[in-house]
Amino acid sequence: MPRWxxxxxxxxLALIAAFQLGSWAFHQLTGLLINxxxxxxxxxxxxxxxxxxxxxxxxxxxxxxxxxLGLTVVVAGFVTLLGSMLAGQIIxxxxxxxxxxxxxxxxxxxxxxxxxxxxxxxxGLLHSDWxxxxxxxxxxxxxxxxxxxxxxxxxxxTIALFSFYFAADGPRLRRALCSVLPPARQAEVxxxxxxxxxxxxxxxxxxxxxxxxxxxxxxxxxxxxxxPYAPVLGVWVGLVSQxxxxxxxxxxxxxxxxxxxxxxxxxxxxxxxxxVVYQQFENYMLQPKxxxxxxxxxxxxxxxxxxxxxxxxxxxxALIAIPAVATLQAFLGAYVKRxxxxxxxxxxGHRRRPGGPGTLTRVRQLWSVRPDRSLRSxxxxxx
Numbered sequence: 001m002p003r004w005x006x007x008x009x010x011x012x013l014a015l016i017a018a019f020q021l022g023s024w025a026f027h028q029l030t031g032l033l034i035n036x037x038x039x040x041x042x043x044x045x046x047x048x049x050x051x052x053x054x055x056x057x058x059x060x061x062x063x064x065x066x067x068x069l070g071l072t073v074v075v076a077g078f079v080t081l082l083g084s085m086l087a088g089q090i091i092x093x094x095x096x097x098x099x100x101x102x103x104x105x106x107x108x109x110x111x112x113x114x115x116x117x118x119x120x121x122x123x124g125l126l127h128s129d130w131x132x133x134x135x136x137x138x139x140x141x142x143x144x145x146x147x148x149x150x151x152x153x154x155x156x157x158t159i160a161l162f163s164f165y166f167a168a169d170g171p172r173l174r175r176a177l178c179s180v181l182p183p184a185r186q187a188e189v190x191x192x193x194x195x196x197x198x199x200x201x202x203x204x205x206x207x208x209x210x211x212x213x214x215x216x217x218x219x220x221x222x223x224x225x226x227x228p229y230a231p232v233l234g235v236w237v238g239l240v241s242q243x244x245x246x247x248x249x250x251x252x253x254x255x256x257x258x259x260x261x262x263x264x265x266x267x268x269x270x271x272x273x274x275x276v277v278y279q280q281f282e283n284y285m286l287q288p289k290x291x292x293x294x295x296x297x298x299x300x301x302x303x304x305x306x307x308x309x310x311x312x313x314x315x316x317x318a319l320i321a322i323p324a325v326a327t328l329q330a331f332l333g334a335y336v337k338r339x340x341x342x343x344x345x346x347x348x349g350h351r352r353r354p355g356g357p358g359t360l361t362r363v364r365q366l367w368s369v370r371p372d373r374s375l376r377s378x379x380x381x382x383x
Contacts, residue, residue: 032158034316039159041320043166044200046071050167064168068160078239081232088229092262192327199326210286211238214278218256221274225267227260237275243319249279301325 026033046067053063105116166173174193178186215238222230233256240252253275260267302322309321 031155034313035155035158036162037313038316038320039162040166041200041323042159042163043170044197044323045204046163046167046201047170047197048201050170060171061168064164067167068164078235082236084232196323196327200323203323203326206287207242210282211242213286214238214241214282217278218274221271222256222260225260225263225270227256227263227267227271229259233259249275301329 046064049067050060050063053066054060108114109116174190178189181189215234218237219230219234222233227233236255237252241249244251253272257268257271257275260271302325305321305325306318309317309319309324311317313320
């Protein structure tokens with residue numbers, strides 16, 4: 001046996017063991033890494049506000065705390081208003097359930113010539129096996145729901161803590177990162193960091209502005225129709241339609257349509273028409289003007305990045321996909337060399353047909369020649 005073979009076998013086994021250990025550790029820490037990624041992008045988003053406040057003499061930690069306090073107040077107020085609206089609608093539906101049931105029973109009796117009674121339907125529901133099994137499953141799932149709520153609160157606390165430290169200690173983090181790189185690489189890293197801050201902050205700024213415009217427009221419509229909870233529904237439409245990619249518009253419009261349907265079914269139709277018309281106005285008029293200087297991404301690229309982000313990281317990837325792709329596009333645009341485009345008709349979409357003019361062109365040429373031949377022959381064509 002060669003002397004190097006045992007050492008090679010030991011080295012190979014050590015490499016395999018290190019790979020397995022690293023893979024196991026990565027899978028165990030996937031949740032923490034995703035939370036850190038979300039916290040990093042959140043810190044990038046609030047970096048302009050924190051830097052502007054610290055430039056005026058305020059301590060960076062205090063500026064970060066004030067920004068987080070403002071965000072917390074806004075989110076808590078929105079959740080409270082939305083929760084009160086949903087609770088009110090649920091109470092209203094529960095109180096009006098007997099009337100809804102009576103109208104449904106009357107319609108069934110008139111349409112199918114039956115003799116149903118509300119008492120029989122209620123007794124059948126109360127003594128049904130389906131309702132008993134549903135109650136048992138709901139009681140058993142209370143602990144699972146409680147565990148998921150506690151887990152979600154812990155994740156939010158983790159994200160908030162990391163994002164606070166990233167924003168408050170941003171300069172120290174940049175210095176620590178640049179201290180292990182040569183000067184040439186330090187400039188590139190700082191440039192990439194600055195681009196990421198600009199694009200992420202610009203993305204949230206443009207989305208927030210469009211959410212404000214959308215919320216005000218839908219609030220005016222709902223208030224004019226007399227739909228209850230119009231301010232909360234306007235805020236709901238603005239935030240959900242702008243910060244949930246691809247399907248946010250449909251999710252945002254579903255709740256106002258449902259509330260409007262309880263007032264008047266035709267109001268739900270008007271809300272649907274307004275949502276569709278406003279979405280076209282936003283896509284072709286409002287969004288290109290607001291995002292031209294902040295996140296200038298082609299709609300197809302943005303849609304593809306959202307799909308790719310969702311496939312990789314789920315809902316988190318869908319939220320951070322667009323600012324990440326905008327940062328990458330801006331960073332690559334600074335280093336990709338571009339050339340002048342040749343003046344060729346094919347650049348503008350005009351194709352050259354091989355083998356001379358096309359069939360339609362030849363027919364036109366022959367048709368323009370035939371009258372001249374007839375005149376030269378005295379009104380008779382030559383064979």
